[in-house]
Amino acid sequence: MTQAPVPPGLVEAFWEYERALMDDDVATLDRLFAPGPTTIRGDADGLLVGHDQISAFRGRRGGAPRRRIVQTHVQTVDDDHALVVAVTELERGGRGQQTQLWLRTADGWRVSAAHVSTPAPALDTRVWRVVGDPLVPATGSGPLDGESVAVKDVYAVRGQRIGAGNPAWLAQAREEPVTARAVELLLEAGAAVRGIARTDEFAWSLAGTNAHYGAPPNPRAPGRVPGGSSSGSASAVSLGHASIGLGTDTGGSIRVPAAYQGLHGIRTTHDLVSSYAVLPLARTFDTVGWLTRDAGLLQRVGEVLLPPGPRNPAAELVSVPGLLALAEPDVGETVDRFAAEHGAMRESWDLAALPAWLRAFQTVQAREAWQDRGAWLAPRLDELGTDVRGRFEAAAQVDEESADAARRVVAEARSTIRDLVGDRVVVLPSASSVAPLLGTGLQSVREATLTLTCLAGLAGLPAVSVPVTARSGLPTGVCLLAGAGRDRDLLQLAIDLA
Amino acid sequence: MTQAPVPPGLVEAFWEYERALMDDDVATLDRLFAPGPTTIRGDADGLLVGHDQISAFRGRRGGAPRRRIVQTHVQTVDDDHALVVAVTELERGGRGQQTQLWLRTADGWRVSAAHVSTPAPALDTRVWRVVGDPLVPATGSGPLDGESVAVKDVYAVRGQRIGAGNPAWLAQAREEPVTARAVELLLEAGAAVRGIARTDEFAWSLAGTNAHYGAPPNPRAPGRVPGGSSSGSASAVSLGHASIGLGTDTGGSIRVPAAYQGLHGIRTTHDLVSSYAVLPLARTFDTVGWLTRDAGLLQRVGEVLLPPGPRNPAAELVSVPGLLALAEPDVGETVDRFAAEHGAMRESWDLAALPAWLRAFQTVQAREAWQDRGAWLAPRLDELGTDVRGRFEAAAQVDEESADAARRVVAEARSTIRDLVGDRVVVLPSASSVAPLLGTGLQSVREATLTLTCLAGLAGLPAVSVPVTARSGLPTGVCLLAGAGRDRDLLQLAIDLA
Incomplete structure (x- = not known):
């Protein structure tokens, strides 16, 4: 490959970008990335597509790790396009790599694609x-x-x-x-x-x-x-x-x-x-x-x-439109399609009590959580994240009387759900939506999902979640809910349905 | 940015490359990477520059991890150049990214730059x-x-x-x-x-x-x-x-x-x-x-x-040409320059006994290693890597008589080295060469380095290694060797010399 000279202005743009990165100068970084939906930026957490996604990411990350450039390699395509590969040395240790495709626009040099690698940590402490x-x-x-x-x-x-x-x-x-x-x-x-x-x-x-x-x-x-x-x-x-x-x-x-x-x-x-x-x-x-x-x-x-046990390979699948309707359309339709493809019978359930069941589930859960953890937590609620703290604070307020009332509802729900499921397998959404975006309010999603997931919890029933892809291309799950002790049947069913 | 259509033949070349990668078809991979010294390929282990380096890497790695392509994004520069960014999903889990700059040559499409990211493992088990x-x-x-x-x-x-x-x-x-x-x-x-x-x-x-x-x-x-x-x-x-x-x-x-x-x-x-x-x-x-x-x-x-102790901040630096000459020229010159820059006096030592000292060091080391580990290792030598196994096998042959003779040489060396060092700081290479390439024979490098490093070992003296850059751009070390107990002085000196 013949190596054309580095086009004028590119080196300056590269260093302007590097300085802006070290200063977390988001405005300059935004400007130096090409506008439009095809600009891409990838790192270990995934590929961002489009200037808007990239800009949103920059806004929330609070700066890149301190680094210096120890090598650069330019592959010039023509006067208006060049690839710049840089080896970076991080102040915290280790080396990384950055690959950028630059193009010259009427407004100057812009990055249309970037691929950024930084050294992996000793362990991912999020995981x-x-x-x-x-x-x-x-x-x-x-x-x-x-x-x-x-x-x-x-x-x-x-x-x-x-x-x-x-x-x-x-x-x-x-x-x-x-x-x-x-x-x-x-x-x-x-x-x-x-x-x-x-x-x-x-x-x-x-x-x-x-x-x-x-x-x-x-x-x-x-x-x-x-x-x-x-x-x-x-x-x-x-x-x-x-x-x-x-x-x-x-x-x-x-x-x-x-x-x-x-x-x-x-x-x-x-x-x-x-x-x-x-x-x-x-x-x-x-x-x-x-x-x-x-x-x-x-x-x-x-x-x-699991303990060995008699198996009942027969699996009559049932889907309940009222439960599918509790999910976001994207998920509900995906699960509905899955149920239909596998010959599930549609069945109508009386779900009028569901909100009360959910409240009873949450009340008993809160009471038990506080009974186990309250004495230790009471003087340390500050040490909890906001959401979980709110749950424990509410749990502290649940008295034995309300808990007893809730326990009666739970017992009733348990019996009702077990009767409804019988010896069939109910097909429902594993969660009410695909995974919400980080940084968005999660409370309403939580309530909607819990309305679905509390059924197995209330009734103490086994449930398998099988992965499917929603129309958006994102993963979601089909939940298979069966009678008590039918865990092995569900595991076999998950294989048969795959 | 306006998006030009994907140029003819590129998609086919991309998939040919992907198939060859999954088949570890090194010949095809070599062919599809542009020839010449400017072709580059980088991953978490560093950047390879030039077709030869890349080809050597492929030859020894024994295949890429199994994966499938789940997204591709093409940025067409012109009929002869395009960037292809692919998101990969690894069979073993996780997602990666691959960025390739393709160019059309007289022989067809070739990759001139590749940047490959795979998901980091839970921990780097090499480290x-x-x-x-x-x-x-x-x-x-x-x-x-x-x-x-x-x-x-x-x-x-x-x-x-x-x-x-x-x-x-x-x-x-x-x-x-x-x-x-x-x-x-x-x-x-x-x-x-x-x-x-x-x-x-x-x-x-x-x-x-x-x-x-x-x-x-x-x-x-x-x-x-x-x-x-x-x-x-x-x-x-x-x-x-x-x-x-x-x-x-x-x-x-x-x-x-x-x-x-x-x-x-x-x-x-x-x-x-x-x-x-x-x-x-x-x-x-x-x-x-x-x-x-x-x-x-x-x-x-x-x-x-370290125990607190009297400090002697005076540091008379000495360098010994006969020791510098034991290193590869690249390293010897770098250490020599460092010594000269910091005003080290050159001093000639009689190093005639050095080969005998090294043998005595190795004999006593072997004897002691076998005394501690021999009983357990004797029936398990197969469980050792080749090099270390060779050392233990040789150690098993060292009898007490040879060990005693070696101990006398060690005592003599210890006394001689301590006298030579005195209350000065000797500047010598920390290792005889820069880091050898992986996969090359290491035995001669080991002997050459050990000839230098055994001095501190024999005499029980403290030594600090200070990083410097050899002419080749690779890291190497300046060793500062001082009298017994002068550890804190050396640590201060390392700061003063930085």
């Missing part, structure tokens, strides 16, 4: 608290040989502390003397523990936006929340850091991250899998669950964690 | 065995507040095993009941342990090319060895994963990685810093040492680990 190669080796050999587990930071791992997504809790935590039974079973079956993954604080959120450690990335939906509270476990699996994400699901904490990130996930029948040495959120509803990238491994984990 | 946020929190507050330590995998950390760079050793290791004294002192002074960093097997190498875990990257010299045996600690500091790399130096294991990676490093006077709960290599020569990115922090760590 992990501790990781190892492995952190805990397998203790046996079996169906999970070679698999690696991201353990949600509410499970005890001998010698490690439980952090529960909150720095103050972590600071006072002691090293655990035992390993949670579910983790032990995975180790005995040949899996190793890759590490301890972040969770929303005390597992009480569906967003995955931990106020202390940041939101784990959602690789399939860059710029969007990962879903929670098993957020780190889910992102670890999405990123390929672990093959199995061990989590918990009280009101959707497995199903929501599965849907948002396009993973498979299961919450098990309440009490069916040992929650020994797992920090509880709300004991009446808490369940063990896990996430994987494929249905086969989801099932293999089930063969290790 | 780390375990990492955390932090792995061990500070136990006190002091001059090291906010600093993070990469602990070489020969130091005990309570609750963790010692891996010593060998999987079989790790597999039988128990969790340590105590923390090494040096680590405890750092924790008390406010530093946190970031993690446990890789080492060459049993710390017996200067290369950093662990046969089991791979060579940690050398960001300042991509494609070259990191130096060892404190390889992981050094790379962790270079990469910005930790600010302090705690290591050991028996015959150069701090000074060599410091030189190869452009870091500051110190090996302390023998026995001056506690080696309690550190796995020994050769007790007569082993010392505690550390690496940092700047001289100020190197000194602050010294203030925590």
Whole structure:
């Protein structure tokens, strides 16, 4: 390739950009990126397409890491186009690379494409608290040989502390003397523990936006929340850091991250899998669950964690238009199509009591959360992120009388839902929407999703989330809800439907 | 920006490249990259410049990770040039990005620049065995507040095993009941342990090319060895994963990685810093040492680990042409220039005994290494990498008589070297060459470097390595060697000379 001279003005524009980057001069950076919808910028968190997306990203990130340019290579295309590749050396250590396509417009040189790499940190602290190669080796050999587990930071791992997504809790935590039974079973079956993954604080959120450690990335939906509270476990699996994400699901904490990130996930029948040495959120509803990238491994984990039991391969699928209607149209239609394609019968349910059921679920959950955590938290509410703090503050106000009333509604709901489901499999949305954009208000999304996800929680039923793609191209989830103890049937069904 | 149509043939070339990549069809990949010295390809391990370098890289890597293309964006410059940005989804999880500048030659479309990003792993297992946020929190507050330590995998950390760079050793290791004294002192002074960093097997190498875990990257010299045996600690500091790399130096294991990676490093006077709960290599020569990115922090760590003592700020610098001549010209000249610039007096030493000293050093080191490790290793030599295995096999042959003879030479050398150094500071190369290229024979480099580094080892003297840049642009190190107990003087000198 013959190398043409560097066109006039390009070097100056390159350095103007570099200075603006170091000064976080967003106006200049915006100006030096070509306007329009085809300008692109990519980094480890994903590709941004269009000047508007790029500009919004700059506005919120608060500056690039300090760096200096140690090498530049210019490939001149013609007087108006050149590629500039720069090697950067970061003040915090390590080297990165930046590739920019520059073009000369009537207003001067502009970047039309940028690809930025910075050195990866020792560990992604949004996803992990501790990781190892492995952190805990397998203790046996079996169906999970070679698999690696991201353990949600509410499970005890001998010698490690439980952090529960909150720095103050972590600071006072002691090293655990035992390993949670579910983790032990995975180790005995040949899996190793890759590490301890972040969770929303005390597992009480569906967003995955931990106020202390940041939101784990959602690789399939860059710029969007990962879903929670098993957020780190889910992102670890999405990123390929672990093959199995061990989590918990009280009101959707497995199903929501599965849907948002396009993973498979299961919450098990309440009490069916040992929650020994797992920090509880709300004991009446808490369940063990896990996430994987494929249905086969989801099932293999089930063969290790679930008791053997009679299987009923017959699966009569049912979909309930009233439940589909609770989701955003994009998601509702996708799930409806999935249900239709798999021959689900439409069935109308009387959902008049659903709002009351949801309130009862939330009341009992709050009461139990406060009973377990209130004494420690009461003098430390300042140490919580805003959203979770609000939940605990409200929980502190729930008296035993209201809780008792709610428990009666829960019992009624449980019985009603179990009757409605019967021995069929109900097809419904795993979450009411695709993953919301980071930085947007999440409260209404939370309520809408919880209206759907609380059904399994209330009734203590198993549910599998199967990934599908919404019309927008973003991942979402189809939830398969079955009768108590039919966990293995659901795992088989997830394979059959894939 | 107006978007011109995609030029004919480009899409086909793009997919031909992608297929060849998945098939590891090196011939096709080579053909599709533009010939010549300006073609470039960069990834997280650094930028390769020129078709030859890129081709050599492809030849040795054994295929790219399995992936599929999930998005493509083409920016057409003209009929003969276009940028193609692709988002990739890896089979093992996560998303990456690839940016390619294509140009049409007489022979068809060719890539003239490529920038490839793949998702970072949970941890870089070449650098780390375990990492955390932090792995061990500070136990006190002091001059090291906010600093993070990469602990070489020969130091005990309570609750963790010692891996010593060998999987079989790790597999039988128990969790340590105590923390090494040096680590405890750092924790008390406010530093946190970031993690446990890789080492060459049993710390017996200067290369950093662990046969089991791979060579940690050398960001300042991509494609070259990191130096060892404190390889992981050094790379962790270079990469910005930790600010302090705690290591050991028996015959150069701090000074060599410091030189190869452009870091500051110190090996302390023998026995001056506690080696309690550190796995020994050769007790007569082993010392505690550390690496940092700047001289100020190197000194602050010294203030925590070194005993207080009288300082002698006077530093008469001496350089010995016969020692400079032992290094490659590139390095020797660089160190010579440094010495001259800082007013070092040239002094001629009788170095006739140096080869015998080196042999005695190696004999005693081998004898002690075998005494400590032989019983366990004898039935397990297969579990060692080739180079280290060779050393242990030779060590098994050293009898007590030869060891005794060598000990007498060591005692003589020790006395002679201490007399030669006196109360001056000797300026010599930290290693005989810049970091060798990965995959090249390292034995001759090892011998040449050890001839220089064994002086401090034999005499039990402190030595600081200060980074300088060789004419080639690669990092190398100036070693400052002083009398016993003058560690703090050396740390101050490293600042004064910076």
